[in-house]
Amino acid sequence: MRLHKQAPWPRRLFTEIHWIRNLDAQAVIKRTRSITRVCLVLSLIIIASCDLGPSNRATGAAQQILHLGNGTEPKDLDPHIVTGVTEHNIISALLEGLVTEHPKTLQPQPGVAASWSLSEDGTRYTFKLRDNAYWSNGDRVTADDFLWSWQRLLMPTLAGEYAYQLYPIVNAAAFNKGELNDFSQVGISAPDPQTLIIDLAYPTPYFLSLLSHFSTFPVHKDTVLAHGKKDERGTLWTRAENFVGNGPFVLEEWRLNYLIKVTKNPFYWDQESVALNEIRFYPIDNAQTEERMFRTGALHIASSIPADKIASYQQNHPEKISINPYLGTYYYRFNVTRGPLVDPRVRRALSLAIDRQILVDAITKGGQIPAFSFTPPNTQGYQPPSGILSYDVGLARQLLADAGFPNGKGFPTLELLYNTSDGHRRIAVAVQQMWKEALNITIALSNQDWKVFLDRAQSLDYDIARAGWIGDYADPNTFLDMFVTDGGNNQTGWSHPQYDQLIAKAATQADQSSRYKSFYKAEELLLNDSPIMPIYTYTRVQLMHPEVKGWLANILDHHPYKHVYIEPIAVNE
Numbered sequence: 001m002r003l004h005k006q007a008p009w010p011r012r013l014f015t016e017i018h019w020i021r022n023l024d025a026q027a028v029i030k031r032t033r034s035i036t037r038v039c040l041v042l043s044l045i046i047i048a049s050c051d052l053g054p055s056n057r058a059t060g061a062a063q064q065i066l067h068l069g070n071g072t073e074p075k076d077l078d079p080h081i082v083t084g085v086t087e088h089n090i091i092s093a094l095l096e097g098l099v100t101e102h103p104k105t106l107q108p109q110p111g112v113a114a115s116w117s118l119s120e121d122g123t124r125y126t127f128k129l130r131d132n133a134y135w136s137n138g139d140r141v142t143a144d145d146f147l148w149s150w151q152r153l154l155m156p157t158l159a160g161e162y163a164y165q166l167y168p169i170v171n172a173a174a175f176n177k178g179e180l181n182d183f184s185q186v187g188i189s190a191p192d193p194q195t196l197i198i199d200l201a202y203p204t205p206y207f208l209s210l211l212s213h214f215s216t217f218p219v220h221k222d223t224v225l226a227h228g229k230k231d232e233r234g235t236l237w238t239r240a241e242n243f244v245g246n247g248p249f250v251l252e253e254w255r256l257n258y259l260i261k262v263t264k265n266p267f268y269w270d271q272e273s274v275a276l277n278e279i280r281f282y283p284i285d286n287a288q289t290e291e292r293m294f295r296t297g298a299l300h301i302a303s304s305i306p307a308d309k310i311a312s313y314q315q316n317h318p319e320k321i322s323i324n325p326y327l328g329t330y331y332y333r334f335n336v337t338r339g340p341l342v343d344p345r346v347r348r349a350l351s352l353a354i355d356r357q358i359l360v361d362a363i364t365k366g367g368q369i370p371a372f373s374f375t376p377p378n379t380q381g382y383q384p385p386s387g388i389l390s391y392d393v394g395l396a397r398q399l400l401a402d403a404g405f406p407n408g409k410g411f412p413t414l415e416l417l418y419n420t421s422d423g424h425r426r427i428a429v430a431v432q433q434m435w436k437e438a439l440n441i442t443i444a445l446s447n448q449d450w451k452v453f454l455d456r457a458q459s460l461d462y463d464i465a466r467a468g469w470i471g472d473y474a475d476p477n478t479f480l481d482m483f484v485t486d487g488g489n490n491q492t493g494w495s496h497p498q499y500d501q502l503i504a505k506a507a508t509q510a511d512q513s514s515r516y517k518s519f520y521k522a523e524e525l526l527l528n529d530s531p532i533m534p535i536y537t538y539t540r541v542q543l544m545h546p547e548v549k550g551w552l553a554n555i556l557d558h559h560p561y562k563h564v565y566i567e568p569i570a571v572n573e
Helices: 010-020 025-049 056-063 085-094 145-152 172-176 221-226 287-295 308-318 343-352 356-364 393-402 423-438 450-457 477-483 496-510 511-528
Strands: 064-067 097-100 108-110 115-117 124-129 188-192 195-199 249-257 259-264 278-282 321-334 413-418 442-448 465-468 532-544
Touching: 010 511, 056 064, 056 496, 064 287, 085 249, 085 259, 085 278, 108 115, 145 172, 145 195, 172 249, 259 393, 278 308, 308 321, 308 413, 343 423, 343 511, 356 423, 356 450, 393 423, 393 450, 413 423, 413 450, 423 442, 442 450, 450 465, 477 496, 496 511, 496 532
Parallel strands: 064 278, 413 442, 413 465
Antiparallel strands: 097 108, 115 124, 124 195, 188 195, 249 259, 259 278, 321 465, 321 532
């Protein structure tokens, strides 16, 4: 799952105004847009700082309203076309799949499906749906809803990046790739409204966990079709006035770049277990602002914290900060179809020329671990290859020279693309300097808003782009299967037939040791060919007031909201 955080600087406002006087018309437009964003940030600071009566923290505790910082404005709330953590946080409140997750262990638990069974050969799941599962408009949730929704996800014309999640199902890959047009031949059937049968092409140990991922959630057929075609992206069915969901909450309000509010769903099958009455998601794109809002009681939970304030919280307010393992990797993508990046020697040289330890020690400061593989070490017992990547300036220079660029001579200026975030910017600046000093090459930095950034990455309209990937489930496959040829989340242009074969082989191997050997060989190819540059393994650094309960740490940072509640706090607290 693609991870995102943002952070522009409000203190630049008055400098920005002065600079406008000396800019041309196009630059004025760009600066004006920047100032507008800064003004919004400042307004949030002012609101959070003013004494306007009881804080959100206090009233939220009394009314069971959770105020949550959520990084940035979501691209969409359609579970079949989004890929980010920002979107996941909201969608998981609005929709529910066949299974849910235990809030601590993440083990699959009954969701819309009250029960299921698995055939002896591990290839047929039979799910029995609840007879009290309803959509938020009162319609029954049926097996056909899943059949229709999964067909939608797999439609080639929808181009859902997560369609490959369903590839273990018989003929799902062939249908998604346009090699098969008859969906009845795909291994999904609904013999009656409460029974869903899934036939797998091979035993898939993580399949149940996969079904708690938002891409497999159902959508309301009539609502989708009322606002566009089945395979149409970006229609208005996801707006607050139109959205019909089946999760513990309903979409009440969506004010762009300001607030998304969800309220308790009276039609949810387990609504009596839901303690929260509301959740308010704030798209706060500035870590400084978010921390201030947390500190002044405007937020119960802050999803980001400035790196230079981590130590202070650890010393002075250890009860409000947590740093936990997080199954994910921060990395850079290389567009292997462009210029010198076509040559794997160039890509590997770039990877070898950065000092990852300095980046985590001096910039991120949150206990992150330098990454020399894409899969985090010890993912469900899997140990990725070591020794292929390192900090080796001498070898990097030699590889660049072998590729025809001795001491950087003749190397073109490449663009490094990142989305608006002070953290991303600081890492990009550091990497830019490291490449200049080690390889004598020039890299231009390009900052884009989240939606523009995603569009450019997906269309391969970049040279180098920052990225972050959080495991969708606890298995090495969630990291490695994304780089198969034409994979929806590959977005590098890289293709390696042997890699594809190894990932396909791992999918059919029931024995864990054999699967892990296939993954190991595949990751060796990935690291040697270097279409990506791993930088560090994530930790989850978070601020949370202690009265928030049921929000349990786990390696995927998934928090089923039906288990969350707020204890009363003192008025003066």
